[in-house]
Amino acid sequence: DTEVTQTPKHLVMGMTNKKSLKCEQHMGHRAMYWYKQKAKKPPELMFVYSYEKLSINESVPSRFSPECPNSSLLNLHLHALQPEDSALYLCASSQGTLWTGPSNQPQHFGDGTRLSIL
Amino acid sequence: SQQGEEDPQALSIQEGENATMNCSYKTSINNLQWYRQNSGRGLVHLILIRSNEREKHSGRLRVTLDTSKKSSSLLITASRAADTASYFCATAHSGSRLTFGEGTQLTVNP
Numbered sequence: 001d002t003e004v005t006q007t008p009k010h011l012v013m014g015m016t017n018k019k020s021l022k023c024e025q026h027m028g029h030r031a032m033y034w035y036k037q038k039a040k041k042p043p044e045l046m047f048v049y050s051y052e053k054l055s056i057n058e059s060v061p062s063r064f065s066p067e068c069p070n071s072s073l074l075n076l077h078l079h080a081l082q083p084e085d086s087a088l089y090l091c092a093s094s095q096g097t098l099w100t101g102p103s104n105q106p107q108h109f110g111d112g113t114r115l116s117i118l
Numbered sequence: 119s120q121q122g123e124e125d126p127q128a129l130s131i132q133e134g135e136n137a138t139m140n141c142s143y144k145t146s147i148n149n150l151q152w153y154r155q156n157s158g159r160g161l162v163h164l165i166l167i168r169s170n171e172r173e174k175h176s177g178r179l180r181v182t183l184d185t186s187k188k189s190s191s192l193l194i195t196a197s198r199a200a201d202t203a204s205y206f207c208a209t210a211h212s213g214s215r216l217t218f219g220e221g222t223q224l225t226v227n228p
Contacts, residue, residue, distance in 0.1 A: 004160070042206055042218035043161065056215060090160055104148055104210060109160035 003027055006091050006110035014118050015081060021113045023074040023091030032074040033107065034066060035090040043090055049074060081117045088112040124207055124219040132227050137194045139222040141207030142187075148210045150183055150190050155204045155221075164192075164205075197226045 004025045013019050023032065031050045035043035048056035049068040057066075063085075065077040074091055092107040124141050131137055141150070149168045153161040165181045167174045167190065174181050180193040194201055204223050208216040 040223075042221055045215060045217075048215070092161075106151060106163035106166055107161075107216065108163065109153075111158075111160045 004091055004093055004108050004110035006089075006113050008113060009111070010114045010116075012116045012118060013078070013081065015083075017081075018077070018079045020078065021076040021089055021091075021115075023076075023110060024072055025093040025108070026072055027093065027108065028071075029093035029095055029108070030071060031094045031105075032068065033092040033094075034064075034074070034076055035092065037088045037090055037112070047076075078115075081115075083117050086115055086117045088114055124205075124222050126222060127220065128223045128225070130225040130227065131197055133197060133199055135197055135226075137197050137201070137224055137226070139192045139205050139207075139224070141190045141192070141219050143190075143207075143209045143219075144188065145211060146185070148212065150181075151208045151210065151216065152179075152181060152190075152192050153206045153208060153218075155206065157203075161206065194224075197224075199226050199228045202226050 007022045011019060033048050034046040036046055037043045045058050046060045047066045052068045052071055063080050067075040090109055090112045092109045094105040094107045124139060129137055147169055149166055151166045152164040154164055155161045165174055165176050165179055167181050167183045169185055172183055178195045183190045190207060192205060202225050204221045206221045207219045210216050
């Protein structure tokens with residue numbers, strides 16, 4: 001079992017739907033991440049939240065909208081997605097320190113949401 | 119690109135044999151991390167090695183780092199069928215960002 005919980009595990013949606021992916025961790029981590037992973041490829045960073053503030057947006061299209069309501073929760077709101085957005089969406093968290101940067105800590109991943117766009 | 123490159127892309131061995139995977143990168147790093155991903159699952163952190171370290175061990179895992187050659191290797195000794203997975207190196211250059219390599223698919227045959 002992972003310590004980062006993602007829901008739902010699978011999601012099928014049409015291009016006009018609005019849905020949200022959810023991620024939760026209770027390890028006291030202050031950095032949280034969204035990644036997109038296509039089959040047989042490495043994860044690609046989408047967003048980083050550090051101390052509940054968006055610190056990195058990797059030029060992700062606006063049809064993906066992240067939200068960090070508190071230090072334990074991370075959401076990814078989806079709207080008007082395209083078929084090429086079908087992928088595994090992974091959430092991760094790590095201890096974040098303002099002076100050393102969260103990338104100096106191991107990241108803990110959830111098992112992801114498998115998203116299919118019809 | 120700062121992305122790590124891994125070789126081999128795929129490795130198939132028999133149980134009990136050792137498996138070695140290599141990772142190269144292009145710019146200076148703060149640390150390098152290795153992750154494992156079983157099919158259909160998330161990534162699991164294996165080892166983090168800092169730029170001032172040369173070697174680290176964790177159980178059957180041994181990681182080396184050569185910053186002069188900008189390369190790292192992951193050795194899994196006495197492999198088991200349960201070690202079958204994709205293995206990724208990830209480099210941390212600054213701040214919050216990890217950059218993952220393309221990965222090595224390891225198959226351990228019983």
